[in-house]
Amino acid sequence: MAILERSKWYDLARATNWTPRYVAESELFPETMSGSLGVERSKWEAYDEPYKTSYPEYVRIQREKDAAAYSVKAALERTKLLENAAPGWLSILKAHYGAIALGEYAAMSAEARMTRFGPAPGMRNMATFGMLDENRHAQLQLYFPHEHCKSDRQFDWAHKAYHSNEWAAIAARHTFDDLFLARDAISIAIMLTFAFETGFTNMQFLGLSADAAEVGDYTFSSLISSIQTDESRHAQIGGPALQVLLANGHKEEAQKRVYMGIARAWRIFGVLTGPAMDYYTPLSHRKQSFKEFMQEWIVGQFERSLIDLGLDLPWYWDKMIEEFDYQHHAYHLGVWFWRPTVWWNPAAGVSPDERDWLEEKYPGWNDTFGKCWDVITENVLKGNIDATKPETLPIVCNMSQLPICAVPGNGWNVRDYPLVHEGRTYHFNSEIDRWIFQQDPSRYRDHMTVVDRFLAGMIQPPDLSGALKYMNLAPGEMGDDADNYAWAEAWRNIAATRRAA
Amino acid sequence: MSMLPIISNFQGDFVLQLVAVDSENTMDQVAAAAAHHSVGRRVAPQPDKVIRVRRQDAQAFFPQDARIGDLGVQPMECLEFIFTDAA
Ligand SMILES: [Fe+2]
Ligand SMILES: [Fe+2]
Numbered sequence: 001m002a003i004l005e006r007s008k009w010y011d012l013a014r015a016t017n018w019t020p021r022y023v024a025e026s027e028l029f030p031e032t033m034s035g036s037l038g039v040e041r042s043k044w045e046a047y048d049e050p051y052k053t054s055y056p057e058y059v060r061i062q063r064e065k066d067a068a069a070y071s072v073k074a075a076l077e078r079t080k081l082l083e084n085a086a087p088g089w090l091s092i093l094k095a096h097y098g099a100i101a102l103g104e105y106a107a108m109s110a111e112a113r114m115t116r117f118g119p120a121p122g123m124r125n126m127a128t129f130g131m132l133d134e135n136r137h138a139q140l141q142l143y144f145p146h147e148h149c150k151s152d153r154q155f156d157w158a159h160k161a162y163h164s165n166e167w168a169a170i171a172a173r174h175t176f177d178d179l180f181l182a183r184d185a186i187s188i189a190i191m192l193t194f195a196f197e198t199g200f201t202n203m204q205f206l207g208l209s210a211d212a213a214e215v216g217d218y219t220f221s222s223l224i225s226s227i228q229t230d231e232s233r234h235a236q237i238g239g240p241a242l243q244v245l246l247a248n249g250h251k252e253e254a255q256k257r258v259y260m261g262i263a264r265a266w267r268i269f270g271v272l273t274g275p276a277m278d279y280y281t282p283l284s285h286r287k288q289s290f291k292e293f294m295q296e297w298i299v300g301q302f303e304r305s306l307i308d309l310g311l312d313l314p315w316y317w318d319k320m321i322e323e324f325d326y327q328h329h330a331y332h333l334g335v336w337f338w339r340p341t342v343w344w345n346p347a348a349g350v351s352p353d354e355r356d357w358l359e360e361k362y363p364g365w366n367d368t369f370g371k372c373w374d375v376i377t378e379n380v381l382k383g384n385i386d387a388t389k390p391e392t393l394p395i396v397c398n399m400s401q402l403p404i405c406a407v408p409g410n411g412w413n414v415r416d417y418p419l420v421h422e423g424r425t426y427h428f429n430s431e432i433d434r435w436i437f438q439q440d441p442s443r444y445r446d447h448m449t450v451v452d453r454f455l456a457g458m459i460q461p462p463d464l465s466g467a468l469k470y471m472n473l474a475p476g477e478m479g480d481d482a483d484n485y486a487w488a489e490a491w492r493n494i495a496a497t498r499r500a501a
Numbered sequence: 502m503s504m505l506p507i508i509s510n511f512q513g514d515f516v517l518q519l520v521a522v523d524s525e526n527t528m529d530q531v532a533a534a535a536a537h538h539s540v541g542r543r544v545a546p547q548p549d550k551v552i553r554v555r556r557q558d559a560q561a562f563f564p565q566d567a568r569i570g571d572l573g574v575q576p577m578e579c580l581e582f583i584f585t586d587a588a
Contacts, residue, residue, distance in 0.1 A: 414517065
């Protein structure tokens with residue numbers, strides 16, 4: 001049977017729209033689900049997706065991608081990578097799987113919402129493929145770590161994390177619920193595909209795949225690059241939606257969604273990718289600091305796509321760029337210090353050589369974050385491990401759900417950004433987090449942070465053991481120092497003068 | 502006597518922390534309670550200094566012997582803990 005070439009029918013198909021006769025337009029595409037901001041549907045037909053594909057083409061390519069990823073995995077299953085990999089690399093894998101795998105299912109639901117309620121036919125078409133993509137990502141990233149569960153229970157958190165009240169899982173859920181699971185189709189197009197995917201994950205997955213190849217983890221490298229090729233396609237759903245909104249006088253609403261999306265995505269990147277790049281990745285494999293990565297790929301590239309669309313840079317742009325110098329260092333210190341509360345083993349990454357690298361990439365690191373690590377290092381060397389662990393909870397931001405933290409030592413600039421709303425005081429990590437809350441207080445006001453829950457008596461007994469139980473962290477799952485403190489031993493023979501230098 | 506949770510922002514530390522004190526505690530006792538979670542963990546001790554307490558954005562410190570319950574400090578108010586020269 002002869003099949004028409006795609007170019008012969010695609011434009012007709014993509015402009016084909018429903019003309020409802022039995023129900024009102026507003027019932028078929030309710031504003032709460034569709035979010036078209038009152039732009040008529042005929043105007044949405046101008047939506048022009050840059051990446052055009054048909055279902056048979058999609059299936060053929062996806063089948064090849066899946067076959068390639070699974071065959072690399074099968075071929076390398078017996079290579080004992082896990083036994084030989086640097087502990088920090090294993091931590092990157094565990095943190096990644098737990099934080100991302102089920103988030104892909106949430107993204108699938110979000111794509112499904114665009115598939116059903118997207119006001120433009122081309123958008124619904126692209127989102128259908130996006131939905132299938134995200135399902136594939138969830139399944140791959142649950143299946144790949146599964147083989148390791150029998151030897152290491154922390155890998156079980158690929159599936160378990162989102163079903164727990166572990167604090168980082170709460171932070172991930174809160175962010176993803178806000179950016180895409182609990183949004184209308186157009187907001188999803190902007191906040192998930194444009195802000196989060198174009199702005200962050202597409203680039204991050206490129207980098208992560210390269211890093212995996214660099215450390216010799218070809219299974220993970222091929223998995224991540226397989227996912228990234230989907231991402232680079234469906235991330236393009238948001239751009240044309242923004243163009244339609246801009247053409248119809250909705251720049252402000254469109255921009256606001258972009259700004260909220262970037263701000264929230266940045267926090268998740270700060271806590272996951274920041275420590276991975278600057279502390280967990282073995283020194284010999286580091287190519288770029290997290291800050292350099294953020295400046296080159298996120299600021300450089302993303303700034304251009306904002307400007308190309310005719311959008312203004314966010315009001316907080318300079319402030320966010322300032323945070324590249326310190327926020328992830330603070331998150332790393334927090335994750336390491338509260339390590340029993342995470343499902344991976346954080347690598348401290350502060351051996352003498354690593355600290356030299358940090359000082360070179362972040363001048364002043366020794367005088368700020370280094371001051372805290374000096375105290376920690378001394379305690380480790382004295383065998384006083386208890387003093388390197390917490391006895392209380394950090395205060396958690398009412399937006400990011402991450403600890404409120406900043407620069408310690410001689411650059412001390414930590415502070416609370418409080419807000420009283422309807423008689424309740426909320427605490428934020430920065431003006432940016434507080435601004436997001438203020439855009440829609442009723443959306444956020446009832447959520448309780450881990451600290452709020454603790455104070456409400458929901459965590460029993462009210463101490464660290466109760467908190468670990470509440471977070472569902474069993475022995476063998478709780479994090480500990482990835483290198484069993486070997487990094488501190490290197491300090492024993494180093495003259496104190498060097499540390500001061 | 503009642504439990505009062507406050508937020509400790511300890512000079513030189515990197516994170517805000519939850520500290521439970523008693524409304525009857527003096528500010529010196531409150532400072533000691535906050536120091537327990539910072540000094541010797543991530544902040545180097547400064548034995549020749551006194552740790553004074555103030556509200557965020559305030560210049561003046563609370564009197565060392567004042568009881569926190571008498572000062573109008575709200576539950577979960579963020580207090581700063583600062584190393585100062587002994588008087
Ligand atoms: Fe995905
Ligand atoms: Fe995606």
